[in-house]
Amino acid sequence: MVLAPIGVLTLLTALLGIMYLDYVIDPEKNLHDFPIALVNQDVGDTIGTADKQRQVNFGNQITDALAHGVPSDKVDLRVIGINEAERQMQSGRVYGAIVIPSDFSKRLGILGVGSVIPGDIQRPIITVQTNPRTGAFGTQIVLRVGNEALTEVNKQVGEQLTDQVNAQLAPKPGSPPAPELSGATRVALAQPVQVVVQQYHPLPHGTGQGLIGFFYALLLLLAGVVGAMVIHTMIDAQLGFVPTEYGPWYVHYPPTPISRFKTLLIKWGVLVLAANIVSAVFLSVGKVLDMPIDHPLALYLYSALAITAVGATGLSMLASIGSAGLLVNLILFVILGLPSSGGTVPIEATPKYFGWLASFEPMHQVFLGVRAILYFDADFDAGLSRGVWMAVFGLAIGLLFGAAVTRFYDRKGLHRGNRVQA
Structure with a gap:
């Protein structure tokens, strides 16, 4: 009458504790095979002087950096086209997507030139799309992974762009010294990429x-x-x-x-x-x-x-x-x-x-x-x-x-x- 119900209840509550606490106690540590799409639409751009030009594609460089930088044991980064990414977002098979636009290299080149030549410029954009229909917690994980990965990418691209601008400003033999970059310009070049967060098919009210x-x-x-x-x-x-x-x-x-x-x-x-x-x-x-x-x-x-x-x-x-x-x-x-x-x-x-x-x-x-x-x-x-x-x-x-x-x-x-x- 005493030992049997106490024993059953003890085992039952022990199982409850293990299942429910282990479920939520450390999601970041338990993260594995989390699917996120990576879409690179960048068509590249031609940079350099008239007598010495070269083709660059910063989108490919960022794609490679993300593929190697994002831990594969935690995130399943799927490098796919925009149509396939949208199809997987619509069916809930990915929790979000990182999209590099087609004019990314062009805008990045304009930013480098604009740092030494007067005129209006816009920072290149990388879009992080969340899929709110897969759940709020999944959205938070996408934002965290995207923020960590793109912060490092932004740093690497900024260093590369700063070196490129400094090389353009380097004086030729017999020429007067080139002007130094202003503090505001250095800050802009250090963080050249603007990360925009968008919701893919936002949820209606009442959900x-x-x-x-x-x-x-x-x-x-x-x-x-x-x-x-x-x-x-x-x-x-x-x-x-x-x-x-x-x-x-x-x-x-x-x-x-x-x-x-x-x-x-x-x-x-x-x-x-x-x-x-x-x-x-x-x-x-x-x-x-x-x-x-x-x-x-x-x-x-x-x-x-x-x-x-x-x-x-x-x-x-x-x-x-x-x-x-x-x-x-x-x-x-x-x-x-x-x-x-x-x-x-x-x-x-x-x-x-x-x-x-x-x-x-x-x-x-x-x-x-x-x-x-x-x-x-x-x-x-x-x-x-x-x-x-x-x-x-x-x-x-x-x-x-x-x-x-x-x-x-x-x-x-x-x-x-x-x-x-x-």
């Missing part, structure tokens, strides 16, 4: 900076887990397999002569009806709260599928191993599921074993499906395809597992009834 996708997926998961527990308990009470207490009143109906498999079929049927109703309730609540939902039918259908898949598996677990199924469902769907969902902290910023969990944990699959519907125009490439097929796959496993175990119990004559242990 909680991208967190609505995570919490909506959490609602679906909890509806499935809690729904399985409620349906299992209430139907068993009505069939007389467990007692029911209402305050001081105690009710225990006579056991109904029904097989385990048929009981599970009843529970599955109730779950399907409840999943469709709950899905409509969540959708209605979102509409009332002015939550932006561009694809309500897709969200309704996917929500019903996700609740059914989670709930059916939960019911199968309860039918197979009894009360211990409550703990198994809690561990499988909640304790292991929430930290590996990627809904708040990206999977690429968590310990690597979370990535392994995310490959099969239901919460991550549901989050990908909901996020694709809410933020990525219900694009199958943005995670909806994986969310749908993993839900169907999980539902199939849950149904087969529950049917196989309950039919086995029925064939062995292990019927449900009141048994008193001596």
Whole structure:
């Protein structure tokens, strides 16, 4: 009576502490394979005097510097074209992009010439595009990585540009001394590149900076887990397999002569009806709260599928191993599921074993499906395809597992009834 519940609770809370604290305690240390696109559109420029000209492409130099300077074990820097970068941004496969414009070398050359010749000039620009639809934490990581990498690039380009201007000002033999660069000019040449931060497809109002996708997926998961527990308990009470207490009143109906498999079929049927109703309730609540939902039918259908898949598996677990199924469902769907969902902290910023969990944990699959519907125009490439097929796959496993175990119990004559242990 004392040691068993204390032991179970201790192990359960230890697992909770490990999963939830290790999930958020040091994302920068755990960063790995974080995808960022690098787009170099620079066409280069010709510099030098009329009798001695040479072709330069500072964009290529910066691309090489970033490729070697950004730690490859932490960041997956993808050097791709602008069209591919936009496609990956639209499907949420990269968290951001660093874009070097086509006139970068030309503007940088003009800046060098303008430092010694009067006239209006503009600093060359490198754009850091964030993808807010992948989550606020992912945006912060993109900004930090971009800031650290481009600060070093800016320093290197500044040194190179300063040396180039000094060489242009070097006096020829017999010529008067060249004027020295002013302090303001030296400062401008030391930091020649202007880094501009832009949001790619900003989120509309009412999305909680991208967190609505995570919490909506959490609602679906909890509806499935809690729904399985409620349906299992209430139907068993009505069939007389467990007692029911209402305050001081105690009710225990006579056991109904029904097989385990048929009981599970009843529970599955109730779950399907409840999943469709709950899905409509969540959708209605979102509409009332002015939550932006561009694809309500897709969200309704996917929500019903996700609740059914989670709930059916939960019911199968309860039918197979009894009360211990409550703990198994809690561990499988909640304790292991929430930290590996990627809904708040990206999977690429968590310990690597979370990535392994995310490959099969239901919460991550549901989050990908909901996020694709809410933020990525219900694009199958943005995670909806994986969310749908993993839900169907999980539902199939849950149904087969529950049917196989309950039919086995029925064939062995292990019927449900009141048994008193001596």
